Amino acid sequence: MSMPAYYTTKDKIWHYTFRVICFAIFFFLLAPILIMIPLSFNAQPFFTFTREMLTLNPEGYSLRWYRDFLGSDSWMRSIRNSFIIGIAATLVSTTLGTLAALGLSRSEMPAKGLIMGILISPMIVPLIISAAGMFFFFSSINIAQTYLGVVLAHAALGTPFVVITVTATLVGFDQSLTRAAANLGASPTRTFFKITMPLILPGVISGALFAFITSFDEIVVVLFVAGVEQRTIPREMWSGIREDISPTILAVATILVLISVALLTVVELLRRRGERLRGLSPQ
Amino acid sequence: MADATADGGLTGSHTDKRGRLLTSDGTPLRRALERANRRRKLTALALVAPLLAFILIFFAFPIAQMMWRSVDNPQVVNALPRTLDALQDWDGDALPPEPVFAALHADMVADLERPRREQAIGPLGIRLNYELSAARSAISRTTRDVANFEAPYSEAFTSAHRLWGDVELWRIIQREGRPLTLSYYVAALDREYDAQGNIVKRDENRRIYVSLFGRTLALSVAITAMTFLLGFPIAYYLSVLPMRYANLLMIAVLLPFWTSLLVRTSAWIVLLQQQGVINNTLVGIGLIDDAGRFSLIYNQTGTIIAMTHILLPFMVLPLYSVMRTIPPSYMRAAKSLGARPWTAFRRVYFPQTLPGIGAGGVLVFIISIGYYITPALVGGQTGRMISNEIARHIQQSLNWGLAAALGSMLLVGVLVLYWLYNRLVGADSLKFG
Numbered sequence: 001m002s003m004p005a006y007y008t009t010k011d012k013i014w015h016y017t018f019r020v021i022c023f024a025i026f027f028f029l030l031a032p033i034l035i036m037i038p039l040s041f042n043a044q045p046f047f048t049f050t051r052e053m054l055t056l057n058p059e060g061y062s063l064r065w066y067r068d069f070l071g072s073d074s075w076m077r078s079i080r081n082s083f084i085i086g087i088a089a090t091l092v093s094t095t096l097g098t099l100a101a102l103g104l105s106r107s108e109m110p111a112k113g114l115i116m117g118i119l120i121s122p123m124i125v126p127l128i129i130s131a132a133g134m135f136f137f138f139s140s141i142n143i144a145q146t147y148l149g150v151v152l153a154h155a156a157l158g159t160p161f162v163v164i165t166v167t168a169t170l171v172g173f174d175q176s177l178t179r180a181a182a183n184l185g186a187s188p189t190r191t192f193f194k195i196t197m198p199l200i201l202p203g204v205i206s207g208a209l210f211a212f213i214t215s216f217d218e219i220v221v222v223l224f225v226a227g228v229e230q231r232t233i234p235r236e237m238w239s240g241i242r243e244d245i246s247p248t249i250l251a252v253a254t255i256l257v258l259i260s261v262a263l264l265t266v267v268e269l270l271r272r273r274g275e276r277l278r279g280l281s282p283q
Numbered sequence: 284m285a286d287a288t289a290d291g292g293l294t295g296s297h298t299d300k301r302g303r304l305l306t307s308d309g310t311p312l313r314r315a316l317e318r319a320n321r322r323r324k325l326t327a328l329a330l331v332a333p334l335l336a337f338i339l340i341f342f343a344f345p346i347a348q349m350m351w352r353s354v355d356n357p358q359v360v361n362a363l364p365r366t367l368d369a370l371q372d373w374d375g376d377a378l379p380p381e382p383v384f385a386a387l388h389a390d391m392v393a394d395l396e397r398p399r400r401e402q403a404i405g406p407l408g409i410r411l412n413y414e415l416s417a418a419r420s421a422i423s424r425t426t427r428d429v430a431n432f433e434a435p436y437s438e439a440f441t442s443a444h445r446l447w448g449d450v451e452l453w454r455i456i457q458r459e460g461r462p463l464t465l466s467y468y469v470a471a472l473d474r475e476y477d478a479q480g481n482i483v484k485r486d487e488n489r490r491i492y493v494s495l496f497g498r499t500l501a502l503s504v505a506i507t508a509m510t511f512l513l514g515f516p517i518a519y520y521l522s523v524l525p526m527r528y529a530n531l532l533m534i535a536v537l538l539p540f541w542t543s544l545l546v547r548t549s550a551w552i553v554l555l556q557q558q559g560v561i562n563n564t565l566v567g568i569g570l571i572d573d574a575g576r577f578s579l580i581y582n583q584t585g586t587i588i589a590m591t592h593i594l595l596p597f598m599v600l601p602l603y604s605v606m607r608t609i610p611p612s613y614m615r616a617a618k619s620l621g622a623r624p625w626t627a628f629r630r631v632y633f634p635q636t637l638p639g640i641g642a643g644g645v646l647v648f649i650i651s652i653g654y655y656i657t658p659a660l661v662g663g664q665t666g667r668m669i670s671n672e673i674a675r676h677i678q679q680s681l682n683w684g685l686a687a688a689l690g691s692m693l694l695v696g697v698l699v700l701y702w703l704y705n706r707l708v709g710a711d712s713l714k715f716g
Binding site for chain 1: 323329534548554592697
């Protein structure tokens with residue numbers, strides 16, 4: 001947004017004011033997340049900067065809360081649970097979601113709008129309602145408070161993301177490639193694994209990442225459907241915030257921020273690669 | 284396949300007597316095509332079927348079942364069939380006559396003889412308690428001695444618990460003695476039945492839910508407005524920057540979007556607490572004194588600030604994608620035709636951003652209206668929303684019918700909004716990241 005030469009003083013003032021406003025909003029977006037990182041190294045059990053921290057005295061900083069986190073059985077169990085549940089749910093939702101996206105993007109698919117509406121409904125319905133419904137239903141078939149129950153619930157919540165991302169990838173898909181494969185004598189299965197799958201893989205992986213992060217970050221359903229044994233990281237943070245709030249939460253939060261930075265990078269790289277592969281030039 | 288090609292496919296010999304085209308194996312082409320089409324349709328359906336079945340069983344059915352709870356009313360019918368029969372001619376003015384009490388006695392004695400798991404008296408007590416507090420204790424106290432009751436039963440019952448002498452309880456039993464009920468919705472709308480069975484408003488101090496729905500709507504409107512006010516400038520700024528810088532600054536929008544919800548909520552707790560970063564800084568630089576610390580959290584302010592931060596990316600992303608497509612030449616043309624900057628913005632630029640505003644606004648509104656976690660953690664008493672009340676009824680007060688009625692009303696509201704959103708922008712345009 002370079003400034004044209006004909007700008008009057010008033011224009012210039014507005015130009016700079018607008019920039020200041022914008023950066024204040026960017027600050028509002030980032031600051032709360034970034035401020036937790038230094039606070040997680042606090043040597044005192046406070047949620048605020050101590051005098052030592054402000055004067056950059058090394059004694060004001062410590063890894064105390066990280067040690068606390070790593071030494072706690074319940075936190076370690078919650079990490080294990082988050083990954084077990086997240087990976088299992090991602091496998092279910094990616095498999096089912098990719099198949100469904102392949103079907104939905106065929107031109108001869110009947111009742112496409114209705115089916116698409118049903119398939120993405122888990123994304124629309126407020127979580128509290130999904131959670132309440134699953135709580136009653138899973139209790140009645142005795143899978144509440146089991147890993148199976150939480151995995152199935154999270155798989156259902158993750159599928160819309162897979163369906164939407166893979167369908168979007170298939171929009172740019174050149175169907176003549178599969179016809180060519182069939183013409184050369186490949187079976188439908190072989191065509192799928194040799195031609196279709198490599199091309200839509202970036203979409204499938206980013207859909208899977210969305211499904212994983214949905215499960216990894218999900219808390220409402222966990223509150224209703226999971227038992228003590230299935231507590232995930234968000235569930236443990238929830239009790240941490242409600243019951244005994246300690247800076248350990250900030251240490252966990254810092255680690256989670258780093259995980260999300262990593263995931264964000266992967267998704268962005270995949271998106272670019274997918275566009276290149278399908279010949280949609282990056283703009 | 285190879286034979287068909289060698290044969291020449293659809294050459295002259297492949298027509299029947301009436302001149303219809305045939306395939307190489309002699310079936311009419313039309314039928315063969317139809318069959319192939321049907322097969323392709325079935326393949327497409329078969330690909331979608333597993334997920335469709337999964338979603339219907341583990342998602343749609345549980346929700347339908349939960350909504351059914353909001354009208355399902357089996358407790359009185361199961362527990363007191365004889366009493367309901369005897370009550371059929373009762374006019375509801377005075378206490379029911381002796382035969383009704385005898386039937387009640389027979390019902391309760393019969394119930395006690397059933398295996399413990401099938402007894403219907405426990406659920407009956409819970410059910411009646413929703414309508415009249417103390418009903419549960421009346422029933423459980425009576426159940427203990429009912430086997431020893433002797434005629435006249437009306438005296439035996441009223442001396443076991445005074446509530447049996449209350450016409451109100453009998454009216455409730457008669458009214459709820461049907462397999463379906465509207466009473467959960469009546470309660471969810473802050474209404475109740477009066478002595479004549481009319482639906483009337485509750486006492487002023489017992490009205491909760493309508494104002495809670497109103498507050499949920501007001502908070503959602505406030506949050507949507509805030510995300511618009513903050514999102515519009517930065518979406519515009521990002522859209523006019525060269526792609527290289529825009530992608531870099533986009534990280535500021537995407538990082539919060541990808542960060543765990545609980546991380547962001549706890550960040551706001553850290554910042555906004557009485558002893559938190561903001562208050563301490565203000566005290567530290569002497570802007571306020573120690574007693575004048577702001578209460579920024581555990582109230583509506585906390586809910587609005589935290590949720591604006593959490594939902595801001597949902598407003599910025601659709602706005603940005605719309606603004607990117609607006610050619611800058613339109614604004615230049617307007618200005619060169621003599622429009623003041625403000626007029627050019629208002630009459631030329633702004634109307635073109637309306638699809639983005641609509642999409643982002645409805646999206647933020649839909650998400651915030653059903654939000655649970657953040658209001659529960661930072662909302663305190665005044666920042667609670669309808670979701671929190673639903674959760675309370677499921678987990679603490681155990682009034683599942685009322686929770687289902689509140690939930691069904693919320694769900695219908697969200698679905699209507701989503702339908703609007705679909706009309707505005709189409710669900711396909713939902714994108715992430």
